[in-house]
Amino acid sequence: MADPASTQIRRSAGEGKKTPPSSVVTRNGARKAKIQTRAMSAGVKPSASVIAAKKKAQQKKKQIVDTVLRDPYQVAMDSKSKVRKPTGLVTEPRMTEHRCLWDDNYPECPERLIGVIKRCEELNLIEQCKVITPRAATKEELHTLHSPTVYDMLEKTHKNNDIEYLEELSSKYDAIYIHPTTHELALIAAGSTIEMVDHIISGEIQNGAAFVRPPGHHAMRSEPCGYCFYNNVALAAHHAIHKRGLERILIVDWDVHHGQATQQMFYDDPR
Numbered sequence: 001m002a003d004p005a006s007t008q009i010r011r012s013a014g015e016g017k018k019t020p021p022s023s024v025v026t027r028n029g030a031r032k033a034k035i036q037t038r039a040m041s042a043g044v045k046p047s048a049s050v051i052a053a054k055k056k057a058q059q060k061k062k063q064i065v066d067t068v069l070r071d072p073y074q075v076a077m078d079s080k081s082k083v084r085k086p087t088g089l090v091t092e093p094r095m096t097e098h099r100c101l102w103d104d105n106y107p108e109c110p111e112r113l114i115g116v117i118k119r120c121e122e123l124n125l126i127e128q129c130k131v132i133t134p135r136a137a138t139k140e141e142l143h144t145l146h147s148p149t150v151y152d153m154l155e156k157t158h159k160n161n162d163i164e165y166l167e168e169l170s171s172k173y174d175a176i177y178i179h180p181t182t183h184e185l186a187l188i189a190a191g192s193t194i195e196m197v198d199h200i201i202s203g204e205i206q207n208g209a210a211f212v213r214p215p216g217h218h219a220m221r222s223e224p225c226g227y228c229f230y231n232n233v234a235l236a237a238h239h240a241i242h243k244r245g246l247e248r249i250l251i252v253d254w255d256v257h258h259g260q261a262t263q264q265m266f267y268d269d270p271r
Helices: 004-015 027-042 048-062 074-079 093-097 110-122 148-155 163-170 182-201 232-242 260-266
Strands: 087-091 207-211
Touching (some): 087 182, 093 110, 110 207, 148 182, 182 207, 182 232, 232 260
Parallel strands (some): 087 207
């Protein structure tokens, strides 16, 4: 039988020993060890996606992020080296001849065009533009959007000074008047607008303005309407797409009246 005293001494000696630091087990350490033990016993290895994600995360930590300061004036500085082309201007002084012979107070009048040009002259804008030579539209250009009957009707009025005849013919349409010069000037209004667009597409000018009359956005395919005979802008847009290869055209019409003819001409065009 063991001596109680010696047993007590051995127990006291055991209690006096310190556990080596390497064998200290923390709660987190125990949890990780348990997970690793289970994974090893099951023979499970981390998937390729997990390994790749860990590798990517480690690489991000190593990367040094540099703050790039951008100069807000850099775009302006770069544009200084670019050569801006001139603005084009096309008009025809004779367009003031188109007027209503039986109503001096008709709203669509030469003073509209005269006022625009006068104001541009006051602001010295015209002298800054490249003047484009006006021209008449061809039958081929007109017939892309207009019925030949419109051209034939106007051609019969060319230089016809019978006011009663012109007034009676004009009354068959909605809000138009026909002057002995209307046929010629309507052709020039349409052709000059096409010519302006051609100069822009070819790169000869940056942009341009066509000061022309008669106007055009109410002119329908087979019927003059609302002071208009040929749809100048629509013809120019059609020319740009089908003759010059442009894919899409934006027409912004800010008249207080709905430009119904322009809408009709492109209504079924998916572009």
